[in-house]
Amino acid sequence: MRWIFVGASTIASQYMLGAVRAQGDEVVWVVSGSADHGRIWAEAHGVARATTDLADALADASCDAVYVSSTNEKHLPQAMAAIAAGKHVLCEKPLAMTVSDAVGMVRAADEAGVTFATNHHLRCSGTHQAVRNLIAGGRIGTVLSLRIFHAVHLPPHLQGWRINDAAAGGGVIPDITVHDADVTRFLLGEDPKTVVAQMGASGMGDGVEDSAMSVWTMPSGAMVMSHESFTHPYSGSGLEVHGTEGSIFAQGVMTQEPVGDVELVTAEGRVDVEVSRHSLYEHGVAAFCAAVKGEGRPAADGVDGIKSLAVAMAVRDAAAQGAAVDVDYGG
């Protein structure tokens, strides 16, 4: 396929250009709000055309797919324009600033008959897939609880809009809690029902939260504990799933790289679980490209993006109100 990249971003250059090119696809355009930044980005990454005019790129009938990785407040208008132009859209998380906007995007894509997906990379990881298979295979019995540790230290080059610009969708909840919501839904196969939460600023956040902790109740009765932060240099990341017949310990797995370890502990003892080490982003782009051809579904579709955003918004509401909040998935 031929692609238009909307947003001359870090994620696009670090991971998504390579993931798209690994399919044999071509990135033809980059669309940026800044003519200079877009031109420099295009030259640095071997992309033929740069423009500040999204309509100009969307008018290129030779391009089939659009990847949106601008700041969060731009996802809605840019994705809607791409859908209206008949392009297939792979959109970054969070899909939008509100659940109702995300619902509107997914409806518009359905009506236009184009493929629409959310770039939730973690469910593409061999480690997360192994954890899900253990749970689905009954290896830990009935799931009682899940704990996710996703406190990171935001590197200096990403300490821009994420830590000081609420209007651009900054804050750790839209940035990382959405991923944890998607991982939870992927692993447990059910949608969080009610959340309680606290959030705060612990050194980076300026007008937005840089840390959050929350507890989610699942329809099955399982409980989920989730921790996200931008300010933790040495915490590492991981998740644990505890069941009536065993526990799974996945260390170093809340990451962009195919790394981390999974251990299963049961009455028989502790074993290392074999995991695939494929690229998370290549896996996600491959699933998207296959879905465009009518072969299967994207790794995370538009509804997955709506639901992860809905959980994150419930966490923010619960923290702001100091009260339990039911997750509103937008009908």
Ligand code: NDP
């Ligand atoms: P960046 O801060 O790198 O880029 C966001 C936007 O900032 C760019 O699209 C660009 O705007 C502008 N920008 C960046 N650098 C410059 C510059 N030097 N001069 C002028 N403008 C600049 O964001 P990220 O790549 O970290 O995140 C982008 C999106 O991707 C977000 O929605 C984020 O949530 C998501 N993301 C997803 C990840 C995943 O694994 N799924 C991982 C990381 C991010 P313009 O659009 O005008 O070109």
